[in-house]
Amino acid sequence: MRSSRALIAMFCLLIMALSSPARADNSTQPLDLFIEPPTQTSLGFEWRINGDDNRNATANFLYRKANSGGAYKSGLPVLRLQGERTYENVRFDVISPNMFAGSIVDLEPDTDYEVLAYILDPDGVHGQNKKSFVVHTRPEPQPAAGGRVFHVYPFGYTGTMIQPAFFGLMAAYNNAASGTDMTMATRPRVRPGDTILVHAGLYINQREIYTNTLSISTVPFDGTYYLHGNGTADKPIVIKAAGDGEVVFDCNGAFNCFDVKNADYNYFEGLTIRNTEIAIWAGTQFESGAKGLTVKKTRFENIGFGIYTNNSRSSNFYISDNYFIGRNDPLLIGWSGDPWPAVAASKGLTWPPAMGQLSLNQYSVAEPHPGSYIAVKYYGPGHVIQYNYVANFHDGIDDETYGNPPGSYATDPNLPDTTDGPKYPPPEYWDQRPVANDVLNNYMTNFHDNSFEADGSMHNMRMMRNFIINTASHGYCNQPTLGGPIYWIRNIQYNCPGGSTRGEATGALFFNNTTLCETAPSQSMNVHWRNNLMMAQHSFATPFVFNITTDTNWSSSDYNGFYANPEATNSFGWNSPPFNVAADINAPGHTPVLVTRSYPSLAAYSAATGRDMHSVMLDYSIFMNVPPLDARDLAHITNLYDLAANNLDFRLKPGSAAVDKGMVIPNVTDGYTGAAPDLGALEVGQPMPQYGPRFNPGWM
Numbered sequence: 001m002r003s004s005r006a007l008i009a010m011f012c013l014l015i016m017a018l019s020s021p022a023r024a025d026n027s028t029q030p031l032d033l034f035i036e037p038p039t040q041t042s043l044g045f046e047w048r049i050n051g052d053d054n055r056n057a058t059a060n061f062l063y064r065k066a067n068s069g070g071a072y073k074s075g076l077p078v079l080r081l082q083g084e085r086t087y088e089n090v091r092f093d094v095i096s097p098n099m100f101a102g103s104i105v106d107l108e109p110d111t112d113y114e115v116l117a118y119i120l121d122p123d124g125v126h127g128q129n130k131k132s133f134v135v136h137t138r139p140e141p142q143p144a145a146g147g148r149v150f151h152v153y154p155f156g157y158t159g160t161m162i163q164p165a166f167f168g169l170m171a172a173y174n175n176a177a178s179g180t181d182m183t184m185a186t187r188p189r190v191r192p193g194d195t196i197l198v199h200a201g202l203y204i205n206q207r208e209i210y211t212n213t214l215s216i217s218t219v220p221f222d223g224t225y226y227l228h229g230n231g232t233a234d235k236p237i238v239i240k241a242a243g244d245g246e247v248v249f250d251c252n253g254a255f256n257c258f259d260v261k262n263a264d265y266n267y268f269e270g271l272t273i274r275n276t277e278i279a280i281w282a283g284t285q286f287e288s289g290a291k292g293l294t295v296k297k298t299r300f301e302n303i304g305f306g307i308y309t310n311n312s313r314s315s316n317f318y319i320s321d322n323y324f325i326g327r328n329d330p331l332l333i334g335w336s337g338d339p340w341p342a343v344a345a346s347k348g349l350t351w352p353p354a355m356g357q358l359s360l361n362q363y364s365v366a367e368p369h370p371g372s373y374i375a376v377k378y379y380g381p382g383h384v385i386q387y388n389y390v391a392n393f394h395d396g397i398d399d400e401t402y403g404n405p406p407g408s409y410a411t412d413p414n415l416p417d418t419t420d421g422p423k424y425p426p427p428e429y430w431d432q433r434p435v436a437n438d439v440l441n442n443y444m445t446n447f448h449d450n451s452f453e454a455d456g457s458m459h460n461m462r463m464m465r466n467f468i469i470n471t472a473s474h475g476y477c478n479q480p481t482l483g484g485p486i487y488w489i490r491n492i493q494y495n496c497p498g499g500s501t502r503g504e505a506t507g508a509l510f511f512n513n514t515t516l517c518e519t520a521p522s523q524s525m526n527v528h529w530r531n532n533l534m535m536a537q538h539s540f541a542t543p544f545v546f547n548i549t550t551d552t553n554w555s556s557s558d559y560n561g562f563y564a565n566p567e568a569t570n571s572f573g574w575n576s577p578p579f580n581v582a583a584d585i586n587a588p589g590h591t592p593v594l595v596t597r598s599y600p601s602l603a604a605y606s607a608a609t610g611r612d613m614h615s616v617m618l619d620y621s622i623f624m625n626v627p628p629l630d631a632r633d634l635a636h637i638t639n640l641y642d643l644a645a646n647n648l649d650f651r652l653k654p655g656s657a658a659v660d661k662g663m664v665i666p667n668v669t670d671g672y673t674g675a676a677p678d679l680g681a682l683e684v685g686q687p688m689p690q691y692g693p694r695f696n697p698g699w700m
């Protein structure tokens with residue numbers, strides 16, 4: 001009897017233990033540290049943990065060149081993630097694991113770095129809280145030494161040809177070129193490390209003519225150059241201008257010019273590609289996608305889309321120093337919402353504006369004007385898109401919105417059995433995630449919608465030192481982002497009448513941006529602003545200069561400089577759960593309950609919310625030469641501005657109200673001048689960043 005009573009008692013205790021709420025565990029247990037694919041200049045890390053329910057643990061990633069014996073420096077601020085949930089109907093349901101994620105930026109390519117990572121928690125750390133390891137940054141992709149070299153000339157060329165020589169690209173790339181039914185009948189000649197030098201001239205096919213005459217066509221009926229050769233990271237297959245004059249691939253209206261969806265490590269340099277809807281198609285979601293595509297110093301014109309993959313296999317692209325010239329009108333026009341329909345009508349434009357060749361039922365002889373969609377769209381890890389000039393598109397450079405990342409599943413409240421599944425990708429899918437991407441130093445102008453989208457991206461997205469001018473809405477788009485960190489650092493955004501920042505941002509960090517329009521993302525979690533200039537443009541979208549809606553009370557903002565619309569009743573808002581509730585997060589069947597808080601002044605807002613306690617008010621007189629714009633002046637809202645043509649100068653006047661008003665942010669403000677870092681993108685006395693291509697092409 002006694003033993004069975006004891007058994008029953010033990011059983012009851014076990015049931016109680018299993019059913020009682022989990023005890024808070026405020027100490028931290030570090031788990032595995034994951035190193036994301038390095039780029040040429042950045043490293044990204046994810047360190048998963050258990051515990052730290054009170055979210056006060058911190059992590060840091062220190063670095064120095066290997067074997068240098070130098071002092072360690074700190075990488076970017078590391079983001080704490082835990083349970084933020086991006087839940088949007090049946091497209092997204094992603095829950096951030098308990099983890100840290102962060103980057104180190106502005107490194108040298110092809111270099112070993114020693115990284116020292118550690119976690120601190122005032123409540124204690126169980127297990128190994130320090131790790132050190134060496135990571136090698138990627139080299140810039142280059143043609144390999146020692147590979148075979150093939151020479152390509154345009155049909156009809158009669159001069160001396162360097163051997164081995166071929167007429168047309170396909171004859172060199174494949175074992176032969178053929179016409180019409182035979183265009184796909186040969187296989188790649190090229191091997192890893194081979195270089196095809198394309199000599200000056202016009203390369204054009206007439207795909208509509210059935211022919212055996214190679215001067216007319218070497219592509220199938222769709223007009224596409226299908227490339228199927230595979231290079232390697234060290235030995236790409238190179239298609240490069242020979243250097244004796246402009247090389248023009250005129251795609252003659254083909255929907256897609258180059259298809260590299262099944263061609264890894266192909267490399268394009270120095271070409272002009274024109275007259276096509278999709279110039280280089282590198283992947284299609286759920287079908288196939290290339291790895292390691294390189295495109296340098298290439299000019300894209302009369303295109304709908306420049307470079308496109310939305311396949312999660314795609315990784316490690318290097319898209320640098322290119323010109324993407326879209327077909328959109330040389331005026332600013334938006335695609336959605338007021339005041340754009342009336343503005344378009346006043347200019348005699350059809351609306352909404354086209355983003356491609358007009359379909360037959362829209363074609364108008366009076367206005368046969370096609371538009372352009374996106375310059376570069378990518379998905380997957382390790383991409384670098386930098387020093388490009390992008391003009392006249394619907395969007396500029398976008399992560400693919402994609403939906404739930406591979407291996408994870410959204411929630412359909414009506415059909416849970418068909419879509420329910422992991423809310424974060426299992427480790428076997430981690431190499432297919434949109435992480436560790438660099439978008440740097442691009443010059444972006446004239447967009448219907450966004451200059452940049454981080455939409456659908458997850459961790460360690462680094463959008464830095466970009467110059468954004470003339471974007472109808474939201475140069476910084478995060479709709480949605482899936483955990484973060486999404487680093488927006490030292491970007492300039494000017495003439496953005498629809499506002500600067502689109503939600504629904506999870507894990508976005510804004511450091512030292514010069515943002516000259518209103519900031520009012522509709523929804524957010526775990527978002528943080530430091531050292532920014534945020535100055536109103538009299539937007540039609542909102543009177544607030546800064547109106548944040550966030551489901552987490554660990555979102556924060558401080559050390560910023562603001563300029564408010566003078567006649568606005570309220571200029572600052574911080575809408576979040578009651579301050580005694582840590583977070584109230586979207587979930588199936590649950591809508592967060594937020595308190596709307598609006599204030600007429602920075603002082604009132606700071607006092608009530610504890611945010612922006614060290615921030616300041618200022619005006620456009622801080623700049624060397626930046627005229628304030630009025631987005632409600634509809635007669636001029638379509639104006640385009642240009643850095644050089646308008647003699648704009650976004651540097652701060654020495655001694656002005658933004659100088660030395662910032663805080664130290666490691667890896668962002670290193671080397672600041674004066675008593676403290678300045679607000680905004682450009683520190684007084686430091687050299688201007690390069691925006692756009694680093695070379696002067698002959699055709700400019």
Ligand SMILES: [Ca+2]
Pocket residue numbers: 026027028052053054055056057121122123124
């Ligand atoms: Ca803790």
Ligand SMILES: [Ca+2]
Pocket residue numbers: 394395449450453477
């Ligand atoms: Ca967009």
Ligand SMILES: [Ca+2]
Pocket residue numbers: 659660672673674675676677678683684
């Ligand atoms: Ca300073």
